[in-house]
Amino acid sequence: MKFATWEDGGTVTAGVVGEHGLHALPAGVTVLDLVRAGLPAALEAGAATLSAPPVPLDRVRLLPPLQPETIRDFVAFEEHVEGVVMSVGDGGGVAAEWYEAPTFYFTNPYPLYGAHDDIPVPPGSRLFDFELEVAAVVGRKVASETPDRVRDAIFGYAVLNDWSARDLQRREMKVLLGPAKGKDSATTLGPWLVTADELEPYRDDEGFLPLDMRVSVNGVEVGQDLLSNMGWPFEDLISYAARGTVLRPGDVLGSGTCGHGGCLAELWGRRGEISPPPLRPGDVVEMTVEGIGTIRNRVVPGPELPPVEPARPRPRARQRTN
Structure with missing residues (x-):
């Protein structure tokens, strides 16, 4: 089943994606409410909702x-x-530590954009980039559980575009705090949330989902990969994220960017040149993941802000002088 949230005439509604359009859940019920209720209850509620009159997809945002x-x-x-280290990092190849355990960073949950929203360029960025990913949504509380116990903890999946300002990211990663402002401005999540049971038929013998992933810019395909080329399946990522802590229903875990052109920075690193060029206003980025759906966003100008002030030299006095 596919659960969506949409805006129509100023009203925000959640519901189910059906064959003939969108079917609204009862007023006030959100997709997050369904996630917190658990997958069996959500599927039951969704099935009941399919009897509601459909709303055409092309009528809503x-x-x-x-x-x-x-x-x-x-x-x-x-x-x-491999490719991004050549472009954004120090060019030293994949660190041995990458192979030891999954690595993640916390990104901003606030600037989320829908499947067809315009995406503004971050202030001051000249190297704007996309990142093709799949997101898993946690469906129950998870706390220090092994991977074999958390498959039922995945409620569903969506396409995720982790928009990235590579010039900002390159500077801040020199400070050894990982990406922060370079990933702070926008994340596309959508087009809807596909429940985990729909993707189970794709699962291979090793527990991975070999879903086809593709991205194009202005109609020209730039990257293609399989989700099964992840170093760890999602169950391992969830188990690691909850190691010594807690995940709650509705938390989102991104796979990270796929290879073979899943972002421009990977290609820049491999080619040793800024080709294809960074994203500019007017560019249209389209991503499709098999079994999940398509998101399509247009890049637009961002806000014009003055340059950031550099650090002021300080005397490092240990006592006040006034």
């Missing part, structure tokens, strides 16, 4: 299917890491 409290974004594709 699709919003992110839910508003999570936290988003953890992993770097689970080795090929992506």
Whole structure:
């Protein structure tokens, strides 16, 4: 089943994606409410909703299917890491530590955009980039559980575009705090939330989901990969994220960017030149993941702000002088 959130005439509604359009849940019920209720209850509620009159998809603005409290974004594709280190990092190849355990950072849960929203360029950025990912949404509380016990903890999946200002990211990663402002301005999540049971038929013998992932810019395909090229399946990512702590229903975990052109920075690193060029206003980025759906966003100018002031030299006095 596919759960969506949309805006129509100023009213925000959640519901089910059906064959002939969108079917609204009872007023006030959100997709996050369904996630917190658990997958069996959500599927039952969704089935009952399919009897509601359909709303045409082309009449509404699709919003992110839910508003999570936290988003953890992993770097689970080795090929992506190889290329990006050449472009954004120090060019030293994949660190040995990458192979030891999954690595993630917390990203901003607030600037979420829908499947067809315009995306503004971050202030001051000249190297704007996309990142093709799949997000898993947690469906129950998880606390220090092994991977074999958490498959039922995945409520569903969505396409995720982790928009990135590579010039800002390159500077802040020199400070050894990981990406922060370079990933702070926008994340697309959508087009809807596909429940985990729909994707089970794709699962291979190793527990991975070999879903086809593709991204194009202005109609020209730039990247293609399989989700099964992750170094760890989602169950391992969830188990690691909850190691010594707690995940709650609605938390989002990104797979990290796929390889073979899942972002421009990977290609820049491999080619040793800024080709294809960074995203500019007017560019249209389209991503499709098999079994989940398509998101399509246009890049637009961002706000014009003055340059950031550099650090002021300080005397390092230990006592007040006034």
